[in-house]
Amino acid sequence: MRVGVLGTGVVGQAIAGKLSELGHEVVVGTRDPDQTLGRQEPDVFGNPPFGAWLAEHPAVRLAGLGDAAAHGEVVVNATAGGAALEALRLAGEANLDGKVLVDVANPLDFSQGMPPSLSVSNTDCLGECIQREFPTARVVKTLNTVNASVMVNPGLVGGGDHTVFVSGNDPEAKALVTDLLTEGFGWRDVIDLGDITTARGAEMQMALWLRLMGSLGTPMFNFKVVR
């Protein structure tokens, strides 16, 4: 499958790397590929620059946002949540038309300090904002409730005995994403919450997640829905 992954941070790297390892044709999209490759310093979290990651993943290609989106049958929004809508506009509505658009971002607002709050929540959410602005894309919200490494390797936490959610208006798109989560990434418990408005719940779980990370002293945890 051809996949465009928008975003070069740890989330984009984790998803692009895993999809490439699974044999998919992956193009990672960034605003300015030359600038992205020109960075020599680790980011603010101490992660190595994208060029170092790319050198270890020769099957992955870096391109502009529009090229990456045009390449993908599936497009993954792995940008920082606050920049997601602008990045998708740059990717271009025509390049998202009819595509399965997997949104894994959280609309974090760091303007009030740490931990961040959400820039949109409660009666709206980022997933809905994206679906409204790109009505012909088939948006599926998922994976935003876990750390990047856990997204593509759920076994890193508790042997994989925990839950991930999907939200979206298009049943076929959700089925495709669910198959990728289970057969591809190894998730064993995927709960379909319903239409894209249900992504409010998944995004709002970030508030609890961030405080738990503080309490537990690690991002290596996840929620299991026990029933």
Next chain:
Amino acid sequence: MRVGVLGTGVVGQAIAGKLSELGHEVVVGTRDPDQTLGRQEPDVFGNPPFGAWLAEHPAVRLAGLGDAAAHGEVVVNATAGGAALEALRLAGEANLDGKVLVDVANPLDFSQGMPPSLSVSNTDCLGECIQREFPTARVVKTLNTVNASVMVNPGLVGGGDHTVFVSGNDPEAKALVTDLLTEGFGWRDVIDLGDITTARGAEMQMALWLRLMGSLGTPMFNFKVVR
């Protein structure tokens, strides 16, 4: 221990009944005891009127909000979230002074239809509103993330292998509540999220909880923090 439970709904009944069963001296508080006892019809959810419940719990006394709060060394806010602050004002600041005030309510807003949104969230929460308005009360937020029956009987879901949270500014109050949750109610995994601002996360989990109830078709589930 003397406990005042404010609220006569299913949550108040569950908590008052369990505390009484554990041997605590329980007074349930309501705005107008005569009116509460005068109700003969089931509520909108089909639950029997409070008088029927009280007849089966002869050790529990019904009183006004102020009397119930004055009685309690520990006071439980089990009112509907939207009515919580007004009920606590009626209970009286002096009757809450220095008390451990266990807040199990959710600030649900039904004005936009079902499922409800939250009337306060993201950068504030009901637990914080209560702590601000009653600064000498020792507010502990807990149990709001599960169904009433599960609050006092976690074993009803998955053998009790799941998690509950406590938030509050007073370590002694949290220790007392944690002891009640574990020794009294049978919870095995209680996570201290931190100060009362962390109750934002616990309250915002309601958004996901409500959608999960829709997807799963039952309120008999809970989250386990797998780590």
